Amino acid sequence: MGIGIGMDVLNERATMMRESVQKSQTINNIIVSILGSFNHCLSTLETAMRPTQIFVRVVVAVIEMINKKLKRAEDLGKLN
Secondary structure, three states: HHHHHHHHHHHHHHHHHHHHHHHHHHHHHHHHHHHHHHHHHHHHHHHHHHHHHHHHHHHHHHHHHHHHHHHHHHHHHHHO
C-alpha cells in the first residue's frame, strides 16, 4: 500500500508541474505578444518622427551657419 500512495503523490505533483508549465507558457506567449505589439508601435512612431528629425537637423545646421556668419561679421566690425 505504501508504494501506491507514493505513486499517487508523485502523479499529483507531476500533474501540478504540467499545469504550472502550461500556465508559464501561456504567460510567456502573452508577454511575447505584448512586446511584439509594443515593438510594432515603436517602429511606427520612429517612422512618423523621421521627417521631423530631418527637419530639426536642417534647422539646427542653418542656425549654426547663421551664428558663424554673425560672429565673422562682428569680428570684421572690430577690425575696422
